[in-house]
Amino acid sequence: MLISIFLSWFLVGLFVRISKQRGWGQRVRRDGPQTHLSKEGTPTAGGVGFVVALLLVWVLLYARDPDPKEVVVVLAALAMGVIGLIDDVLKIRSRMFGGKSELMAREKFPLQILVGAVFGYFAWRLAPALPPGLGPWFDIPLYTIVMAGAVNAFNFTDGLDGLLSGVAIIVLLPLIALQASPLAALMVGALLGFLWFNAHPAKVFMGDMGSHAIGALTAGAYVLNDAGNLTWLLPLVAVIPVTALLSVVIQVVYFRRTGGKRFFRMTPIQHHFELSGWPETQVTLRFWLVTAVTTTLAWYLLGARP
Secondary structure, three states, rough: OHHHHHHHHHHHHHHHHHHHHHEEEEOOOOOOOOHHHHHHHOOOOOOOHHHHHHHHHHHHOOOOOOOHHHHHHHHHHHHHHHHHHHHHHHHHOOOHOOOOOOOOHHHHHHHHHHHHHHHHHHHHOOOOOOOOOOHHHHHHHHHHHHHHHHHHHHHOOOOOHHHHHHHHHHHHHHHHOOOOOHHHHHHHHHHHHHHHHHHOOOOOOHHHHHHHHHHEEEHHHHHHHHHOOOOHHHHHHHHHHHHHHHHHHHHHHHHHHOOOOOOHHHHHHHHHHHOOOOOOEEEEEEHHHHHHHHHHHHHHHHHOOO
């Protein structure tokens, strides 16, 4: 974990320097909070640095005698991260040279489902069976939805300085305490190194590669770990990402049903609170606190089960 922290810190810092030299900056939405306009041009895709750090440390320490469950989680996180990286590259090129600005949902979602389905198959083979024990026809689709849903939910949680990193660290901490998932420890370390540059005011943004990899690794770590199948805890510990995802769905459905009206001022929901008058740092801190409470509750419920 310590190696992961310092390697992530070094690689993200190096990425920031190269990004500034090459002008790989973020485009900021003009209809969003006005305080974000000053972030125009901030280096993005910083997730590349901490994902590479995590992979290097995992290969160094565990690749010689890998746990099959960890291999599945690493490959799922890497595959989802590559999908996010394509999105990041398109955004950077669009800002610099014009052209296509991002992957469309109809392009991105099938790829996520494909990766989720492959993960679902191996998770069904490796994870302890979930009640009610309906077999692969229930478990594989469930794990597919969990993986794709987590990737999108964590992606929507990004957007404020330090928000997603802090939420993910809190969600993964119990797995470290149980020594149930080395990958969870490496990701927490990598995110701590990244937070050095992503804390408000951020010198670098995470980008889609980072958020996709975090979502995939978190889902995988809760499904495949040495403490047992903890899939049922995910909606509670990840209540902020789940809420962010639901806010987007509600906004889109309401917009279409009402002919252009909005249910929230802006989605994902963290921007609704910003436009309601909460400072960015306050939204981030309060979302961290909510995550800490729900994660504590989830693990209390786990310990209280007969």
